[in-house]
Amino acid sequence: MTTNTPTKSPEAAAVPPPGTASDTKRVPQGHRRLLTRRDRLTLGLMAGLPTILHVALVWVTALASIALAFTTWDGIGFDAIKWVGLDNFRELFTNNPQFWPAVEHNVVWFVVLILIPTPLGLFLAVQLDKKIRFSRVYQTAFFLPVVLSMAVIGFVWQLVYNPDTGLINSLIGANEPGKYIDWIGDPDLNLWAILIAASWRHTGYMMILYLAGLKGVDPALREASALDGAGEWQTFKNVIFPTLRPTNTIVLVVTIIEALRAFDLVFVFNKGAEGTELLSILVTNNIIGESSRIGYGSAIAVVLLLISLAVIIPYLVATFRKERRA
Amino acid sequence: MSTALAVKKRTPVRPARILLHVFLASMALAWLAPLLWAVYAALRPYSETSEKGYVSWPDTLTFENFTNAFTQSDMTHYFGNTMLIAVPAVLLTLFLSSMVAFYVSRFDFRVNLFLLLVFTAGNLLPQQVIITPLYRLYLLVDLPGITMSGKLYDSALGLVLIHVAFQSGFCAFVLSNYMKMLPHELTEAALVDGASVWRLYWQITLPLCKPAMAALATLLSIWIYNDFFWALVLISTGENMPITSALNNLSGQYFTDPNLIAAGALITAVPVLIVYFLLQRQFVSGLTLGANKG
Numbered sequence A: 001m002t003t004n005t006p007t008k009s010p011e012a013a014a015v016p017p018p019g020t021a022s023d024t025k026r027v028p029q030g031h032r033r034l035l036t037r038r039d040r041l042t043l044g045l046m047a048g049l050p051t052i053l054h055v056a057l058v059w060v061t062a063l064a065s066i067a068l069a070f071t072t073w074d075g076i077g078f079d080a081i082k083w084v085g086l087d088n089f090r091e092l093f094t095n096n097p098q099f100w101p102a103v104e105h106n107v108v109w110f111v112v113l114i115l116i117p118t119p120l121g122l123f124l125a126v127q128l129d130k131k132i133r134f135s136r137v138y139q140t141a142f143f144l145p146v147v148l149s150m151a152v153i154g155f156v157w158q159l160v161y162n163p164d165t166g167l168i169n170s171l172i173g174a175n176e177p178g179k180y181i182d183w184i185g186d187p188d189l190n191l192w193a194i195l196i197a198a199s200w201r202h203t204g205y206m207m208i209l210y211l212a213g214l215k216g217v218d219p220a221l222r223e224a225s226a227l228d229g230a231g232e233w234q235t236f237k238n239v240i241f242p243t244l245r246p247t248n249t250i251v252l253v254v255t256i257i258e259a260l261r262a263f264d265l266v267f268v269f270n271k272g273a274e275g276t277e278l279l280s281i282l283v284t285n286n287i288i289g290e291s292s293r294i295g296y297g298s299a300i301a302v303v304l305l306l307i308s309l310a311v312i313i314p315y316l317v318a319t320f321r322k323e324r325r326a
Numbered sequence B: 001m002s003t004a005l006a007v008k009k010r011t012p013v014r015p016a017r018i019l020l021h022v023f024l025a026s027m028a029l030a031w032l033a034p035l036l037w038a039v040y041a042a043l044r045p046y047s048e049t050s051e052k053g054y055v056s057w058p059d060t061l062t063f064e065n066f067t068n069a070f071t072q073s074d075m076t077h078y079f080g081n082t083m084l085i086a087v088p089a090v091l092l093t094l095f096l097s098s099m100v101a102f103y104v105s106r107f108d109f110r111v112n113l114f115l116l117l118v119f120t121a122g123n124l125l126p127q128q129v130i131i132t133p134l135y136r137l138y139l140l141v142d143l144p145g146i147t148m149s150g151k152l153y154d155s156a157l158g159l160v161l162i163h164v165a166f167q168s169g170f171c172a173f174v175l176s177n178y179m180k181m182l183p184h185e186l187t188e189a190a191l192v193d194g195a196s197v198w199r200l201y202w203q204i205t206l207p208l209c210k211p212a213m214a215a216l217a218t219l220l221s222i223w224i225y226n227d228f229f230w231a232l233v234l235i236s237t238g239e240n241m242p243i244t245s246a247l248n249n250l251s252g253q254y255f256t257d258p259n260l261i262a263a264g265a266l267i268t269a270v271p272v273l274i275v276y277f278l279l280q281r282q283f284v285s286g287l288t289l290g291a292n293k294g
Helices: A037-070 A085-094 A099-115 A117-128 A135-147 A150-161 A167-172 A189-214 A219-227 A232-243 A245-261 A265-271 A278-287 A294-325 B001-008 B015-042 B046-052 B064-072 B074-108 B112-125 B128-140 B156-180 B184-192 B197-208 B208-224 B228-235 B244-251 B258-278 B280-291
Strands: none
Touching: A037 A219, A037 B074, A037 B112, A037 B128, A037 B156, A037 B197, A085 A294, A099 A117, A099 A189, A099 A245, A099 A278, A117 A135, A117 A189, A117 B015, A135 A189, A135 B015, A135 B258, A135 B280, A150 A167, A150 A189, A150 A265, A150 B015, A150 B208, A150 B244, A150 B258, A189 A245, A189 A265, A189 B015, A189 B280, A219 A232, A245 A278, A245 A294, A265 B244, A278 A294, A278 B128, A278 B156, A278 B228, A294 B112, A294 B128, B015 B184, B015 B258, B046 B258, B064 B074, B064 B258, B074 B112, B074 B156, B074 B197, B074 B244, B074 B258, B112 B156, B128 B228, B156 B208, B156 B228, B197 B208, B197 B228, B208 B244, B208 B258, B208 B280, B228 B244, B244 B258, B258 B280
């Protein structure tokens, strides 16, 4: 069901076509020597224009975030930008009552996603991979939340959690004054309530990634293991899971990124009120809130950037290195 | 297809299988429960639920909330806004990223791995990392006469640009892997025959990439439709919001009537659900196309 052919053997193109290998070992030259001047110009534009757009809007702004993090600026006129060194970071780390809770919540977000919906998604994928009837129907149900926007998910779960009218409180009779359980407002509860909604979505996502990974497992491995008399769990543990390693790497990276990106759901739920602060919410509050503290907001963004790059760069370098070797 | 196979074989039904089906069916039902609950709430008049409570047997089930939400909050207008953003954004993203992919996969100019790295890493960043300078930049760029607001800020054009810039990373990555699979002789022969690079791209390479492009188009449409954050920050006039972000304002307006909000939220989910059910294969393959690496 997945068209994962294109990823099976990348770099097929790196093998020199017969007859063109005249200039000995300079394989990666490709078609280059056949190009006219006009072709070179076309190529330059084809690669250049998208790169300029991407770099200008994504990387220049990311660098600008770093630069602005060392300044204070009210956003009115460039003269007003003042260099303040590490002041923003100092204030952030020592004097912001929301910062450390936000870091903690981002970490909790990741830990919950990796410990509950991820194994559940894997479990469902293993079950659905067994050539059972209605497999597609089940898959559709589990995957449905992944196609919905986080905003819609937020509204749907509000109907479940609303203290007055929500499903849970209505069912357990906690919607009367005096017995209220405030799933959305109570700082001890709201993060967990939101994480249930987030896990609801994450499970389906992980299931699909693992299903794709399981399709790539050689059936002969399974048979060999069965012939050896291994049980279902042993086969999974000793044979299937180790071969899922590439998928596990992706799942880990995707889950970390999701935990760092978490925003929409919380914003729709309670705007990141006490108990649900996240780094992404703090950054945004410094732009669209009343007080526009550009330098300070950027300092929070830099923290987010550094954590993200610490994950993204090793992952991509490993991926591309493998590809080059292939 | 797996079901057809199972039927043909007529393997004797084992109790373990039945247990598995019971488990999966109840899990699937539990997964749909929040959505079904939203549908149920949206189908009931507010007066009835406020009187009898939400967990109660219905006296009347009507589509009134849906029609009210649709007309009162002028949803056609917001759907229009979304189309204005999503259609150009999807097309431009595919166009630009396929060009980069073509360059990277067919012409090994040494920078290609680096270029791909830049694009892919950019796509993985959280949006909030770049939002502060981006917001300032959008306020600074004056475009009198080109956008309604006279700036990049608060315009459909601004949203299209950031969607394209952000999403082209993922697409370039997927498409370059796809193009690397195409036989090298194909373009080599055409080049020897004197075809231009543009022809190579437009008439030879692109038509062969249709499956990957279709998968990516489905994925991108849903992602851009579902975007909440860019529009929340980069659009200031409520009137200019795309539907997903507009939902937030609507809920503020009608916060006293949860049934109406439920109906509104469900209406905004309809287009993605249609796309998903019609093009499920494309969507899933697009998602795993990029992820099946490592």
